[in-house]
Amino acid sequence: MNKILAIGRRILSVLVTLWGVSVIIFVVLRLLPGNAVTAAMGVSEGLLTHAQVAALNRYYGVGQPAVQQYLSWLHATITGNLGISLSSRMAVSTLVGTALPVTLELAFFAMLLGLLIGVGFGMFSALHPGRWQDDLGQTVSVVGLAVPSFILGTVLVVFMSTKFHYFPSSLGFIGFFTDPWLNFQQIIFPALVLSLGIGAAILRTTRAAVLEVSGLNFARTALGKGVSRKAFIWRHLFLNALTAVVTMSGIQLGYLLGGTVIIEQIFILPGMGRLLITAINNRDFPVVQSVTLIFAAGFVIVNMLVDVAYSLIDPRTRKR
Amino acid sequence: MSNPLLSIRDLHVGLPHRRRTDEIVRGVSIDVAPGEKLGIVGESGSGKTLTMLAVVRLLATPPLAVLKGEVMLDGEDLLKVDERRLRAVRGGEIAMVYQDPMSSLNPLLHIGSQIEEALRAHGASSDDAKRRTREVLQQVGLADPERVRTSYPHQLSGGMIQRVMIAMALSTSPRVLIADEPTTALDVTIQRQILELVTSLQAETGMAVLWVTHDLGVVASLVDQVVVMYAGRIVEKASTHRLFERPSHPYTAALLESLPGLGTAHRSALHQIGGTPPDPTRLSAGCPFRLRCSYAIEKCAHEEPELIDRGDGSAAACWRDPAQW
Numbered sequence: 001m002n003k004i005l006a007i008g009r010r011i012l013s014v015l016v017t018l019w020g021v022s023v024i025i026f027v028v029l030r031l032l033p034g035n036a037v038t039a040a041m042g043v044s045e046g047l048l049t050h051a052q053v054a055a056l057n058r059y060y061g062v063g064q065p066a067v068q069q070y071l072s073w074l075h076a077t078i079t080g081n082l083g084i085s086l087s088s089r090m091a092v093s094t095l096v097g098t099a100l101p102v103t104l105e106l107a108f109f110a111m112l113l114g115l116l117i118g119v120g121f122g123m124f125s126a127l128h129p130g131r132w133q134d135d136l137g138q139t140v141s142v143v144g145l146a147v148p149s150f151i152l153g154t155v156l157v158v159f160m161s162t163k164f165h166y167f168p169s170s171l172g173f174i175g176f177f178t179d180p181w182l183n184f185q186q187i188i189f190p191a192l193v194l195s196l197g198i199g200a201a202i203l204r205t206t207r208a209a210v211l212e213v214s215g216l217n218f219a220r221t222a223l224g225k226g227v228s229r230k231a232f233i234w235r236h237l238f239l240n241a242l243t244a245v246v247t248m249s250g251i252q253l254g255y256l257l258g259g260t261v262i263i264e265q266i267f268i269l270p271g272m273g274r275l276l277i278t279a280i281n282n283r284d285f286p287v288v289q290s291v292t293l294i295f296a297a298g299f300v301i302v303n304m305l306v307d308v309a310y311s312l313i314d315p316r317t318r319k320r
Numbered sequence: 321m322s323n324p325l326l327s328i329r330d331l332h333v334g335l336p337h338r339r340r341t342d343e344i345v346r347g348v349s350i351d352v353a354p355g356e357k358l359g360i361v362g363e364s365g366s367g368k369t370l371t372m373l374a375v376v377r378l379l380a381t382p383p384l385a386v387l388k389g390e391v392m393l394d395g396e397d398l399l400k401v402d403e404r405r406l407r408a409v410r411g412g413e414i415a416m417v418y419q420d421p422m423s424s425l426n427p428l429l430h431i432g433s434q435i436e437e438a439l440r441a442h443g444a445s446s447d448d449a450k451r452r453t454r455e456v457l458q459q460v461g462l463a464d465p466e467r468v469r470t471s472y473p474h475q476l477s478g479g480m481i482q483r484v485m486i487a488m489a490l491s492t493s494p495r496v497l498i499a500d501e502p503t504t505a506l507d508v509t510i511q512r513q514i515l516e517l518v519t520s521l522q523a524e525t526g527m528a529v530l531w532v533t534h535d536l537g538v539v540a541s542l543v544d545q546v547v548v549m550y551a552g553r554i555v556e557k558a559s560t561h562r563l564f565e566r567p568s569h570p571y572t573a574a575l576l577e578s579l580p581g582l583g584t585a586h587r588s589a590l591h592q593i594g595g596t597p598p599d600p601t602r603l604s605a606g607c608p609f610r611l612r613c614s615y616a617i618e619k620c621a622h623e624e625p626e627l628i629d630r631g632d633g634s635a636a637a638c639w640r641d642p643a644q645w
Contacts, residue, residue, distance in 0.1 A: 217423040220378055224418070225438040225488070226411035229403075235437075239428050314428055315472040 010307075014300050021296040022077070025289055026070050032283070073289065083286035085279070092290045095275055100294070102173060103264070103271035106194070107256050109187055113195030114252065117144075118202025119245065125203070126210035127233065137203060144200025149259060153193045153266040160189070173270050190267040194259055198252040205248040209241035216240075242313050250306035254299045324351035324392075325528050326375070326414070326496050331389035333370050333379065335601065341387065342601035345370050346552040348389075352496065352528040357519075359539035359560070360532045361575070362549035363597050368532050369419065371549075372498050374399075376410050393496070412442040415489035417502040421482040425473040431457075432469035435488045442492050456487040461513045479506050486514060493525055500532045515542050536579055540564060548572050551608035552600045554627055558634035568636035570613045570645070607639070615640050 048056070064072075076083060082092035117140070125137030160166045176183045213219060214237055222236040261273030268274075272291055279287035310317045333345035345367040352358050360368045373379050375391050375398065391398040398409060418424045425434060432453055439449035457465035460483040473481060486502055497518065503511040519542070521527060531543055539546055539560065546563045548556040548571065556569040567573040577591040595612040607613070610620040619639050627637045 215380070217418060217420055218426045221418060221424045221485075222426065222437075224376060224378055224410050224416050225441055226407040226409070227437055227441045228407070231437065231441070235429070236426055240426065316427060316474050 010304065014304060017300050018293070018297055021300075022074060022289075022293055023070070025292045025296075026066075026073065029285055029288060030066055073286075077290070077293070082290040085284055085287050087279070087282040087284045087287075092286050095287060096272070096290060096294065099270060099272045099275040099291075101175070102269055103257070103260050103273065105176065105183075105187055106191055106260055106263070106269065106271060107253070109191035110194035110198060110256055110259075111249070111253055113191055114198030114202055115249065117195060117199030118249075119206050121199070122203040122206025122245075123210060123233070123238065125207045126214070126237075129211060134207075137207060141200040141203045141207075144196040144203070147196070149193050149197055150262050150266060152196065153190065153263055156189055156193060157266060173268075186267075186269070190263045190269060194256060194263055197259070198249075198256065201252055202245060202248050205244050206241060209244035210237050213237050213240040239313070243310055246306055246309045246313070250302050253302045257295050257298050323353070325354045325356075325394060326350075326352045326530075327390075327392040328371065328375065329390040329392065331371060331374060331391065332387040333367070333374050333384060334387050335383050336385050336387070343387065344384075344552050344600045345374070346600075348549070348552075348554055350530075350547055350554075352530060354495070354526045354528055355522060356545065357522065357529045357531065357543040359543035359546045360530060360549060361534065361536060361539055361546060363534060365597055365600065366549040367552040367600065368549050369500055372416070372500055372530065372532055375498065376414055376416060377406060378410075378416075408442070411438050411489075411494070412492055413494055414496040414498060415492060415494035417485050417489045417497070417499040419500045419504075421485045422473075422478055424485060425481065427473050429472075430469070431471055431473065431476070431484055435469075435484070435491055438488055439491055452491055453487075456491045457484070459490070459517060460484075460487040461510065461517070462487075479510060482506055483510070483514070486518075490518075490521060493521075494527060495525075496528045496530065498530045498532070501534070502531075503538065504535075511538070518542075536575055548575070551598050551603060553608075553637065554635075555609065555638070556634070556636045557627065558636075562632065562634050566634075566642065568630050568634050568642050569638045570615050570640070571609050572636075573642075573645075574612075574614075607637075615645050 073083070080093075082096065084090070085092055085095055088095070121137040121140050125134045128134050173186060174182045218240075219232075219236055222232050227235075257272075260271055261276060263269070264271040264273035265277065272294065275287065276291045276295075278284075279291065328348060328350040331345055331348045332343055334341050334343040348367070348371050350358065350360070350371075360371070362368045370379065370384070374386050377386075377398065379386065386399060389399070393409065393413065396405075398406070401409070425431070429437075432450070435453040435456070436444075436446075436449040439452055440446070444452065453469060454465050457468055462468050462480060462483055468476065468480065468484065473484075476484065482502065482504075483506075486499070489497060489499070499518075503514055506514065515538070518529060522529060529543070531538070533539060543560055546556075546558060546560050547554050548563075548569065550571050556563070556567065556572045558568065563572060564576065567576055571593075574591075574593045578593065593612055598608050598611075600608075605624070606621040607616070607624050610616040613620070617639065623639075625637045625639050627635050629635045
């Protein structure tokens with residue numbers, strides 16, 4: 001009973017957060033100069049008469065009071081209708097349906113590589129503090145944090161295409177189920193670029209947390225029991241550092257959703273980021289609103305998963 | 321005394337810096353025979369805990385380091401053995417109960433899995449480890465061993481944790497038990513119970529016990545031999561009986577005087593030793609206790625006395641003869 005209550009409360013808080021996000025998105029978009037009609041129909045060029053503009057405004061509901069616009073959007077969104085893109089005339093759900101898997105795949109590989117780099121080098125560093133292994137880890141983390149992904153991405157694209165004449169993206173994006181190997185080649189480089197910053201952050205967190213834990217009394221107890229080095233490192237040090245690592249991974253995964261916007265642009269991947277940029281340029285409100293809301297939902301879900309992970313790792317957070 | 325099981329010889333522990341080295345434990349030698357109970361007494365900062373941690377190489381290195389000395393277990397120098405052998409010794413042959421038990425257990429693992437881990441590290445099968453865990457938890461007087469076994473550390477009280485720590489140390493039937501202030505959080509009846517348990521186990525297995533404490537009261541009822549430490553050195557070594565009857569070092573005498581006894585008048589102030597213990601890294605020449613000593617003479621300011629055998633199983637590091645006090 002208690003458990004059901006806790007889950008219910010959690011879901012409610014997610015919904016409230018998303019509602020807040022929807023209000024912010026809506027308000028911010030209305031504050032932008034121009035509207036869907038002026039952006040899409042070329043009013044600025046004076047191609048339409050005032051009467052025509054007014055008719056279009058009425059047709060798209062642009063002239064309605066903001067509250068009414070918001071409520072009708074909210075109602076449609078809740079019932080699963082994301083609306084029609086104003087620029088491409090396609091259902092937003094269709095656009096999102098093709099873009100979201102690309103971004104999710106990119107985020108998945110970036111996170112996977114980031115975790116490998118971060119936890120791998122982080123443990124390597126922490127277990128040899130002050131030695132060359134530690135210097136290596138620190139170098140990786142400084143480089144990873146200092147080099148912006150758009151520079152690394154651009155360099156990588158230019159280098160790969162001019163030096164190796166390697167253009168995995170030139171065919172247009174290939175879905176995983178069409179040709180997994182080609183799809184992998186298209187995804188792996190942008191994922192690698194994104195993973196470096198993530199890995200650097202996770203590396204630092206892992207190193208600091210493991211070093212802290214290894215100075216605690218229970219680490220000494222574990223050694224004093226004569227447990228194997230493997231058990232000592234993973235059951236005692238890493239397990240206790242894990243909450244910190246999970247927290248940092250969650251934050252990075254949240255940022256990652258935003259980070260894909262730039263990387264998708266550089267690597268010409270038709271993901272959510274490109275969809276969003278194009279939509280903003282066209283004042284394509286239904287698309288912008290939906291994509292932003294989905295990014296926000298992703299962030300909220302990641303945070304929720306992090307909370308769930310805490311309670312799985314640490315028994316002290318379970319009973320409340 | 322029969323051949324020592326554990327023999328600490330001229331142990332020096334310190335903090336090496338670039339130019340100089342601060343010594344904190346300055347030449348400690350202790351022998352323990354199988355079945356012997358030895359008490360190590362001293363104020364905080366006297367180096368007793370560091371000495372014990374150095375035995376199983378659990379000093380925080382760096383910054384701390386063993387500078388010199390040997391720790392012989394049955395003729396094998398533990399300071400020189402390889403990692404593999406060291407792991408077999410730790411927990412298997414020499415088990416420790418640490419100060420501050422509340423922070424000495426992994427907060428994310430069940431009590432049971434932590435004790436079983438110790439047993440499994442020393443060759444027990446999974447089933448045996450489980451059975452033995454129940455057994456030791458019962459032995460240390462925990463009322464509901466099954467519940468304790470499946471609990472996490474934060475769900476238990478300080479006294480229960482302390483008993484768990486003792487159970488964990490005893491689970492592998494070690495040859496040497498090093499207990500660092502193991503009963504401080506326990507009330508007197510439980511303390512008594514633990515002391516009796518250790519004593520009975522000792523009779524069964526011939527385990528040697530090193531009982532580190534600042535409580536002379538515990539020492540009196542439990543151990544055969546007492547080592548008194550001050551500023552990183554042993555100042556007196558004697559049988560318990562002899563120590564309480566006729567202390568040979570002014571520091572021991574002062575410690576005994578500050579014990580509340582049955583004869584102590586109600587509400588009368590307890591005797592205390594004036595001053596504070598010296599910072600062991602900043603010792604000047606001479607006896608480190610001289611500034612707090614009622615019997616100091618000129619010589620004490622210039623030369624530090626060595627631990628000298630006074631006959632009848634007692635040794636003290638003092639220039640003065642107790643007969644002249």
